[in-house]
Amino acid sequence: MLEPTHSLKLRKTRDEKARMNFVSGIRAHVLNDMANGMRAVWEADVEPEFRRKRRRGPKDGPEVHGAMKSNEYFKFYSTLRVTAQDLVWQSVFPPLDRERDRLKTDALELRRRSKLGSLTLAENFEVPRYVSAIDVHLMAGNYDGEYDSDDVTAGSLYDNGLAVFSFGLMGKNLDDIGQSIAGFVRRKFPQLAPKKILDLGCTIGHNTGSWKDAFPNAEVHGIDVAAPCLRYAHARAQAQGRAVHFHQMNAEYLDFPDASFDVVFSSMFLHEIPKKSIPRILAEAHRVLKPGGLMLHMELPPNSQLSPYDAFYLDWDSTYNNEPFYKPFRDLKPEKLCRDAGFDPKKYVQFVIPSIGWYGEKVWAGAVAQQGEVDSDKTGRLTDGVMWYSFGAFK
Numbered sequence: 001m002l003e004p005t006h007s008l009k010l011r012k013t014r015d016e017k018a019r020m021n022f023v024s025g026i027r028a029h030v031l032n033d034m035a036n037g038m039r040a041v042w043e044a045d046v047e048p049e050f051r052r053k054r055r056r057g058p059k060d061g062p063e064v065h066g067a068m069k070s071n072e073y074f075k076f077y078s079t080l081r082v083t084a085q086d087l088v089w090q091s092v093f094p095p096l097d098r099e100r101d102r103l104k105t106d107a108l109e110l111r112r113r114s115k116l117g118s119l120t121l122a123e124n125f126e127v128p129r130y131v132s133a134i135d136v137h138l139m140a141g142n143y144d145g146e147y148d149s150d151d152v153t154a155g156s157l158y159d160n161g162l163a164v165f166s167f168g169l170m171g172k173n174l175d176d177i178g179q180s181i182a183g184f185v186r187r188k189f190p191q192l193a194p195k196k197i198l199d200l201g202c203t204i205g206h207n208t209g210s211w212k213d214a215f216p217n218a219e220v221h222g223i224d225v226a227a228p229c230l231r232y233a234h235a236r237a238q239a240q241g242r243a244v245h246f247h248q249m250n251a252e253y254l255d256f257p258d259a260s261f262d263v264v265f266s267s268m269f270l271h272e273i274p275k276k277s278i279p280r281i282l283a284e285a286h287r288v289l290k291p292g293g294l295m296l297h298m299e300l301p302p303n304s305q306l307s308p309y310d311a312f313y314l315d316w317d318s319t320y321n322n323e324p325f326y327k328p329f330r331d332l333k334p335e336k337l338c339r340d341a342g343f344d345p346k347k348y349v350q351f352v353i354p355s356i357g358w359y360g361e362k363v364w365a366g367a368v369a370q371q372g373e374v375d376s377d378k379t380g381r382l383t384d385g386v387m388w389y390s391f392g393a394f395k
């Protein structure tokens, strides 16, 4: 696990650090070694048995899931992965419980001295039930749970939990997605030169700030429904010296004028949104984009572009990790979503961008030259090789 560099990082005892590293290590083992072992079991045993019985291969992820469910390796893998997920959050609670008041005071102080960016929380804001009623990916209290006024607990839980969860693959500021994608956009579309950039569902702004790094002259905005995450995001950006404007807003009903942004971005956002709300969010993105602007969503790749086994593998979270909207989203066709939101199909784009942290700048820069194929083996998941899939369209 990599230590964050900003001043809001949790102060941990040696034992607490050891526990977090241990949990990261289990996650790395499950997602690298055991995932490879499980694929080998599928190829050597379960798939041939499936073919023998049905006289054909599996059509889709659910058929692979049906065949794997009773397999001992899959059961062991799933049990360990659920346990590790629970331990991710459990490993953060002890230092967070101790540090809660210090974090709140530090965040307030950073806000009081605020010279960079802004924080705008809405009065009487209604958090959608699809956020407030679910402890998504087993995160107790979810993004919006609050202990008292000015609380930043959920933000810190997410920041530190993600660091344990991602076992170093997101970089020490957890911004590998933002750095890889914002840098890619800057190189690939130099004519875009965005003046205003919007990040939807920004949580703690860990991937929002990268847009400021890539485009220092642009005004960068992040929106989210969760107040404790936004307070933390603003303080975290301040502590990192980045000017970002954070707003409490629902992406389904944006409070920005028409044609006001050059880039509308999101990362790992749409798979946590119910299917019926996604078209509204994309239509809003279309509305607030300027003509010629770019909408880009970094996401898990769609099932239609993956083999049945990979579809099954990625959809694991939907069934076992309290991610009810994950598979329904991945069953949608990104190109159709963009068309239905008002984008010209000829202006649809789709990229597979190598992680800058994992592959290094040279390989990452090489991706600028090609519009990547979806590599079902390595796309959008934390394993041996990390690629960020993204789709969207120019307006």
Ligand SMILES: C[S@@+](CC[C@H](N)C(=O)[O-])C[C@H]1O[C@@H](n2cnc3c(N)ncnc32)[C@H](O)[C@@H]1O
Binding pocket: 128, 131, 143, 144, 177, 200, 201, 202, 203, 204, 207, 223, 224, 225, 226, 229, 249, 250, 251, 252, 266, 267, 268, 269, 272, 273
């Ligand atoms: C998985 S997190 C996004 C993570 C982050 N963008 C990243 O790059 O890792 C999903 C976020 O979306 C927010 N969210 C959910 N529904 C929303 C909505 N309708 N409008 C704005 N934000 C929303 C949640 O509060 C949460 O912070």
